[in-house]
Amino acid sequence: MDLLSRDRLREFWSAYKNSRLGVLGLMILIFFIIVAFTAPLLTPYDPIRDKFLAEGSALPAWFKILPQYSGLPETMDFTVPSEVDGDGWRFKVEGPVTLSRPEPLTFTFRDSDGVGASGVAELTHSFDYEYSPPHSFRVNMSLQFLDVNNVTYSAELYILNPESDxxxxxxxxxxxxxxxxxxxxxxSKGIPFELKSRMGLEWH
Structure with a gap:
């Protein structure tokens, strides 16, 4: 850089630093440059591969420091543990149904009383959720019915709120x-609006 260019740069900076708006804009630019370079340390997510991590209208997690957003629901994963003897599990069986607890958990129905017998197997898992109702949710589970012979079954999934509704x-x-x-x-996007309203969910 020659002497003339240095003088022009010095004159430009001397005039620029007297502009509050200009200095503020430069600080914002530097802030985002730092965020861009430190992004791999600030978040574990890949900007290309990891998509649909939250709703399009989701607010940043730091909004929770504001009193009106203290109950803001976060994007989180709940994994139901396979150890069914742990806390949070409840079982209920009715009729000719037996329960065995080796992995995977197995309910067995044997109609030993003749035609017309029926049974119910109920498995409940509870967990703590200390937030407002989520905007949306997804549930993934594996379920098998083996050796289905001359019997009609129905599997159902219920969600219970803190009031046990x-x-x-x-x-x-x-x-x-x-x-x-x-x-x-x-x-949850496939759940009818009326049901989501009764559950207290947002209409997303």
Missing amino acids: SFLVWSSGPNRRPLEPQTISLD
Whole structure:
């Protein structure tokens, strides 16, 4: 850089630094440059591969420092533990149904009383959720019905709120064949608006 260029740069900076708006704009630019370079340290997500991590209208997590957003729901994953003897599990069976707890958890129905016998197997898992109702949610689970012979079954998934109100969000319907597919994916966007309203969910 020659002497003339240095003088021009010095004159430009001397005039620029006296502009409050200009200095503020430069500080904002430097801030975002720092964020861009430190992004891999600030977040574990890849900007190309990791998509649909939150709703399009989701607010940043730091909004929770503001009193009016203290109950803001976060994007989170809940994994139901496979160890069914742990806390949060509750089982209930009625009729000729037996429960075995090796992995995977297995309910067995044997109609030993003749035609017309029925049974119910209920599995409940509870967890703490200390936020406002989520904007949306997804549920993924695996469910198998094996050795289905001369019997009709129906599998149903309910969500319970803290007041113990239950909401039916998925059902296989009456079935006499093994369930297909065995992996079930539920997206709250497919739940009717009326049901979401009763559940206290946002209409997303």
